[in-house]
Amino acid sequence: MYVNVSVLKETQPHERRVAMMPSVVPKLIKLGARLHMQSGAGDAINLGDAAFKDVTFFDDRKALVCEADVVLAVQPPALEVIDAMKEGAILICFIYAGKEKALVHRLLKKKITCFAMERVPRISRAQAMDALSSQSALAGYYAVQSGSTHLARILPKITSAAGAIGPAQVLVMGLGVAGLEAIATAHRLGAVVEGYDVRPETEEQALSLGATFVETGVDARGKGGYARELSAVEKAKVAAVLTKHIQAADLIITTAAIPGKPSPKLISKAQVAGMKAGAVIVDLSAEGGGNCEDTKPGETIKVGAVTIVAPLNVPSLLGEDASELYAKNQYNLLALMMKDNIIAIDWEDEVLAKTALTHAGKLCDEDAKPAAKVA
Numbered sequence: 001m002y003v004n005v006s007v008l009k010e011t012q013p014h015e016r017r018v019a020m021m022p023s024v025v026p027k028l029i030k031l032g033a034r035l036h037m038q039s040g041a042g043d044a045i046n047l048g049d050a051a052f053k054d055v056t057f058f059d060d061r062k063a064l065v066c067e068a069d070v071v072l073a074v075q076p077p078a079l080e081v082i083d084a085m086k087e088g089a090i091l092i093c094f095i096y097a098g099k100e101k102a103l104v105h106r107l108l109k110k111k112i113t114c115f116a117m118e119r120v121p122r123i124s125r126a127q128a129m130d131a132l133s134s135q136s137a138l139a140g141y142y143a144v145q146s147g148s149t150h151l152a153r154i155l156p157k158i159t160s161a162a163g164a165i166g167p168a169q170v171l172v173m174g175l176g177v178a179g180l181e182a183i184a185t186a187h188r189l190g191a192v193v194e195g196y197d198v199r200p201e202t203e204e205q206a207l208s209l210g211a212t213f214v215e216t217g218v219d220a221r222g223k224g225g226y227a228r229e230l231s232a233v234e235k236a237k238v239a240a241v242l243t244k245h246i247q248a249a250d251l252i253i254t255t256a257a258i259p260g261k262p263s264p265k266l267i268s269k270a271q272v273a274g275m276k277a278g279a280v281i282v283d284l285s286a287e288g289g290g291n292c293e294d295t296k297p298g299e300t301i302k303v304g305a306v307t308i309v310a311p312l313n314v315p316s317l318l319g320e321d322a323s324e325l326y327a328k329n330q331y332n333l334l335a336l337m338m339k340d341n342i343i344a345i346d347w348e349d350e351v352l353a354k355t356a357l358t359h360a361g362k363l364c365d366e367d368a369k370p371a372a373k374v375a
């Protein structure tokens with residue numbers, strides 16, 4: 001007995017990641033998997049098929065998935081992939097069901113058990129499976145690296161025979177996983193770093209990474225560790241405190257997000273107009289519309305003397321490391337449901353129950369108790 005696991009080649013534009021890496025193949029085989037991949041799945045990160053030992057390759061994705069017990073991917077697959085899967089098989093990838101109505105309909109019709117990576121609960125036990133965190137951490141690093149290449153100055157203090165150059169001022173707005181990694185990276189590179197968030201608990205986290213915290217007096221803790229939207233009064237209160245920090249910064253990194261809502265606007269056009277000449281904003285929230293009123297998602301623009309960089313799908317830009325962490329996240333999730341060479345899903349397991357999006361032709365309810373929602 002063994003479990004047939006098939007890994008798709010990503011087809012969405014600019015997606016360089018792959019859901020399997022050579023280091024993860026032997027671990028899955030040890031769990032009882034037989035590995036199949038689509039030819040060229042690792043091409044975008046320069047991993048040829050030969051880099052994957054003990055894997056069978058298929059050119060045709062329908063042939064790849066038709067016998068699979070488990071299909072792995074990064075992005076939601078095409079509808080024809082679902083149509084070609086066995087009824088009752090398992091699909092594990094990012095879905096974002098709100099944007100994928102037709103896909104969800106197909107998953108229900110084919111009775112696919114779909115685990116949506118964005119639904120992995122943000123609890124300590126699930127950290128090893130948490131792809132939102134692994135990918136966000138890389139994005140936070142990338143933001144500092146990208147921002148520093150757009151600056152005409154360096155981040156650390158440097159002393160030379162000709163005189164000293166002071167360190168750059170970096171402001172990180174939104175201190176979730178990406179923001180904290182941005183703080184850590186900018187601090188390591190020698191910048192003077194400030195952090196700001198509307199969840200007060202982030203103050204201690206920012207301080208522990210070497211930043212100071214911009215205290216605005218606004219507490220906008222929402223449900224499940226996330227932030228809530230600010231009222232108009234709170235926004236005005238925050239803007240009054242933040243303006244001088246925005247104007248003092250050489251590099252600003254914004255990462256603020258509220259689940260299910262467009263990115264909150266943290267930097268107004270007027271605040272951009274008041275920024276230092278040569279300053280740079282890297283807006284990691286471009287996917288949700290951006291944290292700056294001037295942001296153009298997917299573009300790098302100049303507004304006066306300020307550069308605004310707003311990349312999309314940032315983890316894909318670091319495709320090799322992003323794939324390594326993502327493949328390990330998926331392996332850790334699979335390890336919860338593979339025992340003795342078979343799939344055995346324990347629906348009492350909070351991580352599996354909460355990550356499931358569809359099962360046996362029914363939508364899984366995120367808020368229901370684990371076993372009840374899949375009954």
Ligand SMILES: NC(=O)c1ccc[n+]([C@@H]2O[C@H](COP(=O)([O-])OP(=O)(O)OC[C@H]3O[C@@H](n4cnc5c(N)ncnc54)[C@H](O)[C@@H]3O)[C@@H](O)[C@H]2O)c1
Binds near residue numbers: 127230255264
């Ligand atoms: N396993 C775990 O325990 C675990 C793992 C990862 C994340 N988490 C928690 O999950 C939560 C979400 O993390 P995330 O990285 O997905 O965050 P996220 O991407 O949802 O948001 C990024 C940050 O933006 C902040 N934000 C929202 N509106 C803002 C505003 N108007 N001004 C300033 N900042 C604003 C949020 O507070 C958050 O810190 C956090 O509490 C984090 O600590 C827990």
